[in-house]
Amino acid sequence: MVYAxxxxxxxxxxxxxxxxxVxxxxxxxxxxxxxxxxxxxxxxxxxxxxxAGALVAKVGERVTMVVAGVLSIAAGVGMLLAEHLALFAASVFVLGFCAAAFGLARHAFMTTRVPPRFRARALSLLGGSFRFGVFIGPFVAAALIQLTGSxxxxxxxxxxxCxxxxxxxxxGPDPEKSSPVLLKPTGAAVAEDSGEVVTGSIPTRDRYGVLETISYYRGVLMRLGLSAAALSAVRSARQVIVPLWGVSLGLDASTIAIVVGVSGAIDFALFYASGQVMDRFGRIWAALPAMLLMGAGLIALSFTHDLDQATMWFALMAAVLxxxxxxxxxxxxxxxxxLAPETDPATFLGAWRTLTDAGGAAAPVVxxxxVALASLPVAAGLMGGVALLGAAGFAVWTPKFLPRREH
Known part of the structure; x- marks a missing residue:
């Protein structure tokens, strides 16, 4: 019920x-x-x-995810019936809105209930759950397109x-009712600092609103948070650039879906290894190689568009990404x-996810x-540069904001 x-x-x-x-x-x-x-x-x-954060705090994970599921169905119907670009884009927007609800509900649950000694592995498994869909989904798409031609x-x-x-x-059974809330440093289950064991929803008492939280934690958000936003931007760029690159090379939809699916398979295969590395050796030993690889892959891809073997390079760089x-x-x-406060993580996680998602939202617009002003290869090279800058930020600021045992 946590991951399914x-x-x-x-x-x-x-x-x-x-x-x-497409x-x-x-x-x-x-x-x-x-x-x-x-x-x-x-x-x-x-x-x-x-x-989504306000809804989770008010009614809990279960209702939030049901609402998101119903809205996702409505978004799918809108995409299916769209005859104009505006309706299609609006439906895609609603789907992203629902994705935020699913992601925030599970992130808050894990933050307050998973002991620090295996937090990275548990959260990497959550990330792996998303990656499983990215891995299987494009192959399902390719099969459906071949069967239906649409x-x-x-x-x-x-x-x-949905x-x-x-x-x-x-x-299904509600994991909120069976998993106690844990304090991060000690593993003790408490609520409102009273020492009483609790179950149910995560702590929802907001000491700060979102804007006040951003101001209070501006040091970490403006440094390590911007590095995380760069990572989110590069991830988002990968999702946009790879399909667009296939379109610009004149590949058909099923071929593009297969290339994206192979890239997702490599992505999915490594999700638990990432958690092992972070828990055993430190957060930086996963963050830095990831950013360097994606930056190098995007920069290399930007030089291959007009080569004779452009399709081969496209598939190879998609694998590197x-x-x-x-x-x-x-x-x-x-x-x-x-980085979240020990007993009041909700507003900080809202601010953290807003900042990182802002990076992801900005990347496709950039x-x-x-592409409109220059070309797709220039856009790929630019996002590769953003990845390298983000890698530098992680290298500089992770040791400052996370104790050695955490990073």
């Missing part, structure tokens, strides 16, 4: 994500506008963090997965949990602008 709803949601989302730019082009978008439509997913996720068939996969989530969450992203599984979740 996440797997189902990510499976449906993973089937649709690679085809969002469907957008079918509805009349050019390459730059298709990138902007793809950006609606991460923009929706950014806008959904604060309402990209819209992938949207049905999203609707079916329809399965609602009864699972409603009628999958490798780098796999090494980063659970990093943003783990850093957020490590890519669309650079």
């Amino acid at each position: 709803p996440t797997v189902l949601f990510s499976l449906g989302e993973g089937a649709v994500i690679p085809l969002i730019p 469907i957008a082009t079918r509805l009349g978008a050019d390459v730059s506008l298709a990138a902007l439509v793809a950006a609606a997913l991460v923009i929706g996720q950014l806008c959904g963090n604060l309402p 990209e819209q068939s992938t949207i049905w996969a999203l609707i079916v997965c 329809a399965a989530i609602v009864p699972l969450v409603l009628f 999958g490798l780098g992203n796999g090494l980063s599984s659970g990093i943003l979740l783990t850093y957020g949990a490590d 890519i669309a602008s650079v």
